[in-house]
Amino acid sequence: MAHLTVSVEYGLHCLLWLVGSPEAPVSSRDLADFQGISPSFVAKIFPKLEKAGIVRASEGLRGGYLLAKAPESISILDVVDAIEGQKPLFDCQEIRGRCVVFGNQPPKWATAGVCAIHAVMLGAEKAMRDSLASQSLADVGRVVGRKAPRDFSNEVRDWLDERTKSRSRKPAARDLSS
Template sequence: MASDKHIVEQDSGETDDGALVGSQGGVSLYGVSVEYGLHVLLWLLSERPKRASSRDLAEMQGVPPASLAKIMPKLERAGIVVSRDGIAGGYELSRAASDITVLDVVDAIEGDRKLFDCKDVRRGCVLFGGSPPPWSIHGVCRIHAVMMRAEKRMRAELAKTNLAELAQGRPAKFEDSVANWFSEKRAERELARLSGMKAGRRPQQ
């Protein structure tokens, strides 16, 4: 577990104004880390596995292990997951999936990322001569106000959906396949551990 948390990889670029550039070259408010985080959390919803390592989660979803190793500690600090050490260790949800919203995950990964950063440009009109008239700066900038309303609605929408709802529709047979896959991974690690212990006890030639 500990080694997972110290791998670093750059998975998205950032423009001069703070917007994120995705792998397809488009600019988005939220980076690919949010997509990775939401997808891998859905594997922790069932009782089997109740807990999974960062590496296994990354392999299951087909995302870079190094990227996920940065994401999971953020989710842990936000109280969305907890980690356990040991051969049977890994990450697990800290509370019911129905109590974890998409907004919770977004904020945990991206932090306080605003939709719009108003610089109060309205004061800079050359005709004002450095002294903007009261009518031009009265109250909140109208452009900023529009952006704040949009951000409020966006956050409200993200808060409407929880992890349990995102996972709806997965067939029971598929859930069994998921459980078996994680069980096999855990068994492989245990076998490797035991083999290593036996090799270490072999007498010197």
């Protein structure tokens, strides 16, 4: 879990809107447009979430993505790991054995066990992973829900529904006689 990129933020924000759409698939393009973020960037995130079993795709004109399981069972860590992979927070380079005073062969005491700095970083990573694992998508959704006005979720649903309907409407026939 190296630096958490904007992909995690985009992915989490998009997933929050799927929490409010348990039966209606939402396209990644609509999720991106709704939030003013790059549709192509969001489109690259969702296959990772699908591979991890967080979302499932629904095909067709009114297709899109749905949560693959209950939001209570999707931890923030699940999302981070799906998007970023399980990269370590810290990549120890074993500098402790390179001291010029050691010459070509560092003494055993200098390199025995886990590097003290690496141990601190491992502890920090464990604390961060534990914290992210303790929060679910539902937990974050509840916080957002408490902050938003009562009618906001209906406005969101209406906007998403209108986008889905507009994709299924056929364009009017053009008059080719002129």
